[in-house]
Amino acid sequence: MTRWLPRLCIALPAASLALALLAWLRFGIDMPWYDDWRTYDGGWAGSLAPRHLFQAINYTLSPIGIGLDALAQRLLDGNAIAYQFLSMLAVLGGLLLLQWNLLLAALGDRSKAALCFVFTLPMLQPGSYWGQENLAYHQALPLLFTGAALWLVLRGDLLARWRGPLLAALALLAGLSYISGAFGSLAAGAALLALAAIQPAGQRRGLARDAAWFTAGALLATLAQFQFAFLSHQGTTAAVPLAMPWHGAFWWYALGKVARALMLPPDHAGLALGVTLAMLAVAVAAAAWLVQGARSGGHAPRQRVATVFLALAAMLAVYLGLVAAGRAHLRPGDVQAPLEVFRHAFPRFHFFWLTLLWPWLAAAVLSWPRLPQRGRAVAALVFMGLAVTLGAFAHMPAQRERAEERAAALQCLRQELQKAVPVRCPGLLPPNRTEAAPDALPAYTYATRIGSSFVRTLAVEPASERAALAPALFDLQAGVGTLELHQLRRSGTAFEALGDDPQLFLNLVPREAAARCTAMEVVMQVQALAPGTARLFWGDPAFIGPFHENASQTRTVRGGAPEMVAFRIASPRGFFHSFRLDPVEGRQPLRIERLRAVCVSAREPAPAGR
Known part of the structure; x- marks a missing residue:
């Protein structure tokens, strides 16, 4: 002993x-x-x-x-x-x-x-x-x-x-x-x-x-x-x-x-x-x-x-x-x-x-x-x-047990962020004198601007009501911004891949708005013949190329029927005015009924004279 x-x-x-x-x-x-x-x-x-x-x-x-x-x-x-x-x-x-x-x-x-x-x-x-x-x-x-x-x-x-x-x-x-x-x-x-x-x-x-x-x-x-x-x-x-x-x-x-x-x-x-x-x-x-x-x-x-x-x-x-x-x-x-x-x-x-x-x-x-x-x-x-x-x-x-409580609050936060209303989740933020559940949107917006890691947990959502009401920096159907094609041929909403690596380049306007933006939502409604993967590439305002996988996000494309593919991305320093979107791999026809990029969080513009 x-x-x-x-x-x-x-x-x-x-x-x-x-x-x-x-x-x-x-x-x-x-x-x-x-x-x-x-x-x-x-x-x-x-x-x-x-x-x-x-x-x-x-x-x-x-x-x-x-x-x-x-x-x-x-x-x-x-x-x-x-x-x-x-x-x-x-x-x-x-x-x-x-x-x-x-x-x-x-x-x-x-x-x-x-x-x-x-x-x-x-x-x-x-x-x-x-x-x-x-x-x-x-x-x-x-x-x-x-x-x-x-x-x-x-x-x-x-x-x-x-x-x-x-x-x-x-x-x-x-x-x-x-x-x-x-x-x-x-x-x-x-x-x-x-x-x-x-x-x-x-x-x-x-x-x-x-x-x-x-x-x-x-x-x-x-x-x-x-x-x-x-x-x-x-x-x-x-x-x-x-x-x-x-x-x-x-x-x-x-x-x-x-x-x-x-x-x-x-x-x-x-x-x-x-x-x-x-x-x-x-x-x-x-x-x-x-x-x-x-x-x-x-x-x-x-x-x-x-x-x-x-x-x-x-x-x-x-x-x-x-x-x-x-x-x-x-x-x-x-x-x-x-x-x-x-x-x-x-x-x-x-x-x-x-x-x-x-x-x-x-x-x-x-x-x-x-x-x-x-x-x-x-x-x-x-x-x-x-x-x-x-x-x-x-x-x-x-x-x-504690994780279940946090998961419920996270799900509430994720859902509320998609709505064009204040973000109120009971028990997540301390109550104040006027609100039992204060609006979390200002805090979330700031966290997005500085690149807090938890924002990535909330970056896999479908197109949100908040984004639908925001002005577009690129909208294919409304003619906002310009589109460049690589290994693709376009006829209206129909696209045909001419090579194994088809690419779309979305040029956003105005450029200053892209540079101030800290969180972006890019939504594509696509119909592909076969399943594949869509990938979005981006850079910060000082980006000089080429695009790299470290600043990219992927989504699965099931193929066969029209579907919505949404990317929500964050960059505390802002965005380069052009995105690269690989809609699907390989040589196949596809239709893109909707392609839109909006800023959902941005820094305030610098005061005049600075």
Whole structure:
């Protein structure tokens, strides 16, 4: 058991992370969700301008996360599948790595650290920051920076000259990642200062110095958050009153979040509440035991566990208070009974922070000298079984359920974009004061202009009502633009291929409109003798030829009967004034009853004189 149990304790969290990544890759859909539309609607996706990075949104400054979103837009075209995969790997993987290194540094024993490491499984449970909004993970960034700071505090032998400024910088980064990071890191710094104050005089100097640096950075971030997110009134006005500690709902909601962090089932609310209260009692007892050890200056591992446990506990207590205050009253009117409020706290990802404490509660309990070695092993094995049973590996069904919701919204978006009306899909964009389902067309139009990847998911539609009402840049029947033939002979609507590579060249007018256009729809009604493939080629305004397959799109032509073939293409830089259309392969007769190109999204023309 001493050989394989530690390995199993390390392997299970790693396997859960791998399964979470695989589930997202399997069921993820590339589409912005809810708050992700904000940058498209505002016209600043990909912007690194300070006025965008440091704007207060929902009462928080988050320039770190907004900057990462901008880089994802620039480097990944905002691709949700790639972005969430990378953020999950970096944040969840980074937190796992930090927890392992912290446990190893605190306990000084790989076997003991492994037994505690398995208690990271609640952090990996489904339903956290990944699967809907790309930017949800911003709220976990403070944990990475604070965890790195705590590891540096434990490793007092590292970076003697630079550790103080580095600790302050990590606290500042945590506080500028999200407002909860500012108040949370300030609480952690205060806990470290208090811990240093109660230690024997010979042991407190190093911790006091590190805690002072970290607290200074956290205080600076907190002042910035308070000034720009609250006093400047740039944040979103609260729609519901805050729940205060003298309101019962505050405590029932907070207990529900702790229960969710323990992966307890909401269907058995009474049992979940009892287990939650018992775990909190154990945590309080563990904190008291650790404080007693810190005052006496005893065993070094106990001192180090106290450093991390008490700092995390202070940070998480402040975070839980903020969440409960802001969300306990945000519930349906019929949810009033205490256990109903308790159950109402289970959804959403705000439980995530609390899961960081469980490995350290395990470290405190398993470090108790009166607990036998066999008892430690049994505790780890029992927890593994419970974690697996309660859903620590249920990533596939969870992501499948979220994918169904995203797929329904994507289908709505696809259908609404074809109509000459505002694009309203319930649940896709955040509601505003006047509309439960705001118009997504301006955001979609901007996303098309800058070449966001999700637009390609919507680029395989038949001719739309919106395009039918738009003025044509080329219309064969109406005589708009000119047509050139290659290996083709025309007689009215009848065309005969004279070679194996017949081509149509559509010359659009006016050229300036083509250069400003960022999304084009080309529709052909064709009747071919035999099945084949139609291909449309295009270039940007600086195109000098020849056409290349990298800027082309294909459609299947079934042959035998008249059919509509539609291309919807995007080019953020605009289009060259001539398209090449290969209507079908080989030598065969065909009829083209309709051939039309319209611009469905364009940049505004430059002001006169520029």
